[in-house]
Amino acid sequence: MADLDANVIVKCKGTGNINEVLVVGDDADVDKLNILEAKVDGEGEVKHVPVVKYEDDRYIVNVGEVEHPMEEEHYIAMIELIADGQTHRQTLKPGDKPEAIFIIPEADDVVAREYCTIHGLWKKE
Ligand SMILES: [Fe+2]
Incomplete structure (x- = not known):
């Protein structure tokens, strides 16, 4: 294996x-x-580390603290939320808002990941 x-x-x-x-x-x-390996900090973190909040029975995941560009060659291709071991995924394309909304119960253990076409994989634990 x-x-x-x-x-x-x-x-x-x-x-x-x-x-x-x-x-x-x-x-x-x-x-x-x-x-x-998902980056958690370093150069570019304010535009890449997902920002997670829970309100009105849903998780709202934004990329990032400063909104990431969604241009033709440089965009967030997917946002994932792993909530108590269950993966929820939103794929995105250029022009979309770099945000995902998941209507699920609040979880004890939450990890958010996103993939930028230029800057790679980032996460927030
Ligand atoms: Fe990027």
């Missing part, structure tokens, strides 16, 4: 595709993948 976990986000070295691992295959070859 390869050293790979479900919910990890990877970049295929061959194609450049970004994928999230749903189920780890018996023959998963990690040598063909770059496992993306």
